[in-house]
Amino acid sequence: MPILPPGINETDFSAALGQFAETVGTNWVFTSDEDVALYRDAYSPFWGSDEEKLASAAVAPESVEEVQQIVRIANRYRIPLYPISTGKNYGYGGSAPVHSGSVVVDLKRMNRVLEIDERNATCLVEPGVSYFDLYNAIQEKGAKLWIDCPDPGWGSPIGNALDHGLGYTIGHFRDHFGSHCGMEVVLPNGEVLRTGPGGVPGSKTWQQYQYAFGPQLDGIFSQSNFGIVTKMGFWLAPEPEAFREDTVAVYNHDDLIPLVDVTSYLTNSSISNGLPGLGSPLLRAIGTSWGGPDSDPEHIALLQTSDRPALERYGREKNIPYWTCNIKTYGPKEVINAQWAHAREKFASSIPEATFTEGEKLEFPLTYEQGEEYQQGRIAGGRVDFGIPNLSIFQIISRTPWNPDPKFGHYYFSPMIPKTGEAIFEASKVFTEAYDQLGLPRPPQGITSLPALYYQRSAMLLMALQVTRNVEVDRKNRSAFKELVKIAAEHGWGEYRTPPAFQDDVMNAYSFGNNSLRRFNETIKDAIDPNGIISPGKSGIWPKNMRKA
């Protein structure tokens, strides 16, 4: 028998489950140990410990009306619910609730692509639709449109956007919440709200402009527990004509500063509209370079020291760049060639010693074989650069030649820092010292991570911690993570997203004005969800009856 929701007696819980079954059918209410175990987070940092966050049951509606009815029943019996879309948010919680004992509302059966508008490049989907599903629907329709997908293609466009997920293609499309347009939300009282122009009955422009009359509410339904999103519109990219990827290489440590500055200028000017990728061939094990340190013993020895000039000299002698940046550009063939020529001039005028390598040049649509060829040797990135969903990213944690003894998953410490070389150096120094202090493995030459540049005006560090399923090791890692959150906050850096295990810590780091952000969220929560039934604790937002004094 799975656990009960805290404070709910068996009689009430049984009555609620019975009414859920009347709503969705007995086949779609899961109560056995075996079935409820499938809602554990496979990458839980609590796996096997007393603190693991577990569901009490799951219910899988097929329609908005069924979601409304589930919410009404939950209010009647004060049952905490935890909606999931495809449940594939591994590393950020999977399908397990934040509050143990919640009933998971599994929206996977709501899996319809409701609309694809090729002329206006928009779509409308339900939460159970995956990136694979949306991609396939576009291919079947023959529409010349691209989706923008994150690395794992089995996730939900709605779930990913709501958790501020990111992708790989063109400019603003990479920001999945930022490129949504229109939401339908079942509110905690069971009513249905449509945002944006969807507020007009029979709206003809729901997916066409993002604002409506009055306050734009969409943001309060992301990373929150203020409702259950049942539909969402997205803007898609018209398939571009061509793509090119070129690499800039620099040889001095401090060249990272102008390298990032010129990259930012190109991004902010839309001269380069793809995702820039920072790497360090000299440091090898970080950034976009995979495969571990070079086999040259001299190189390996230098990586263990702090002797930067010696490492720079070694790189020059061996022609191994300290830093590289991949510049990707999409558009008409002649235009992107001219854009790269301009970009090259900008880099060369700022960093005279920079060298350039021309890489892939592709025209669309790709053949299947071209997609496969492009994927070869790439892990983060690859076919996702063209909006083609896949699962290649799992090579970063699965059994590979450079990881022969894989663990059971991972989760990321992911603070946002300014998009400058100086900030990268500062963060690297701070987190290298923190790694030493916390007993985490020290990275080569003190660089903890090169940031990902998904967002146009900020940089994201992604530092993975392994899920070992060794209760004691995982406990120590959780403790280290919490310290990293505090250290980041002391330097003005906050996380963009985090697993349920750390959502209270991260929300508390956003403490400006005596935690006015968290308190305002709580004010909203108490007003619209007085029984506290929707995802208690999500993003550190607890309803009044569960808040610690």
Place this chain on the structure above:
Amino acid sequence: MIRRIIAGILVSLSLLVAGQALAQDIERGREVFQYWCAPCHDDGAGRPGTIALQILYNGEKPAPLEERTDLLPEYTKTIVRTGISVMPFYRKTEISDADLDALAAYLAP
């Protein structure tokens, strides 16, 4: 590939023999494999499951699952519902018990 050809032959034969239900199950199993398993376990670039099994078996067994001849149905069903290594388990809203039976039959020797 051989399994795909066999699946095709079975579907064709199903029009003629009493094995129609079995052939339909196996065709459904192929669809389930393509949708849920192929992104990691197909042959091709960047399939993490195939890469992992290449290293694990070192040539003793084929790495792509469709080429295996030793996947007993109970084993397939257990792995799908319990996960293994970094492969997570699948909920019944994703792979129903009926679809899992079909998948296991498709991959069975």
